Amino acid sequence: MSLSPHVKLYGYQFSVYSWIVRLVLVEKGVAYEWIEVDPFASDVSPDYLALNPFRRVPALRLGDFSLYETSAITRFIGDHFDGPLFRSASTFEGACVDQIISIVDQYGYWPMVRQVFSHGCFMPLSGEAADENEIRDGLKKSEVVLGAIEALAGDDGFLVGNALSRADLHLAPMVSYFTEVPAGAAMLAEHARLSRWWDSIQSRPHFVATKPDLDLLG
Ligand SMILES: N[C@@H](CCC(=O)N[C@@H](CS)C(=O)NCC(=O)O)C(=O)O
Structure with a gap:
């Protein structure tokens, strides 16, 4: 049996942008794993900077695919996962x-x-x-x-x-x-x-x- 990759959300607990992505995930009904990253810390890990070179949160990972910039992430969640909520449309x-x-x-x-x-x-x-x-x-x-x-x-x-x-x-x-x-x-x-x-x-x-x-x- 092959398990589909799960969503990993890298965010900071007080970040409004991380909160936006959490909201879209929960409203859409997508389970995710939260990984805390404080972008204001002096020691942001090189692994995180490889995900987002601008040292901002959030970033999202799904298997080998990763994405940063909140509006791109929420558009991806709306279109990639099942259900009508947040589908993008050229209207x-x-x-x-x-x-x-x-x-x-x-x-x-x-x-x-x-x-x-x-x-x-x-x-x-x-x-x-x-x-x-x-x-x-x-x-x-x-x-x-x-x-x-x-x-x-x-x-x-x-x-x-x-x-x-x-x-x-x-x-x-x-x-x-x-x-x-x-x-x-x-x-x-x-x-x-x-x-x-x-x-x-x-x-x-x-x-x-x-x-x-x-x-x-x-
Ligand atoms: N354009 C980015 C902005 C993200 C952003 O500014 N996040 C804030 C936290 S809410 C951050 O990481 N700030 C760190 C800093 O300003 O050094 C996006 O859309 O995701």
Whole structure:
């Protein structure tokens, strides 16, 4: 009997990008093995750097096949494994999913996560000195991102169309971290459609089950 290779996900427990891939795997019903890699450590192993030379997480491995870059990984999971969820399609909706993922990656991650969340939550909890200027600048840049996605979001509780897509799961972990900071939560509340979306997405059982435990910090 030959066993098919199983998915190995290399990620960091507090990483939003690793969380996105975990979410897509569990929503799709794909079992995986988690391998913890801290990309901020000084001693990231050469074996991991062979998987991702940019020293970022996550990376995925399936037998001899390996992949990094989160949107490529989630597209692969949607298309490779059985079931209709997250199949890519060259339709209007497929393009809108890619558009939101790209906005999140290019304009959202840094201000929402690395400026507002890191300096407003992660660093204080870890006992590191935070910089208020980073929070202020991050909030200003996040406002543009939230405004753009608010204008694109649908009314049915999903960002694109009337069903869960990779776009929802790409944004949700970043909004979760952003709203850990009171000023971030207040900013999200000013966006009616995104607030409704957030209420429904954050109560999904898989979202709750995969949420990093920030109490472990510090
Ligand atoms: N473009 C990458 C970004 C991944 C990324 O930035 N991951 C963060 C953790 S959430 C990381 O590894 N950071 C390490 C660093 O900035 O040195 C992707 O889509 O996977």
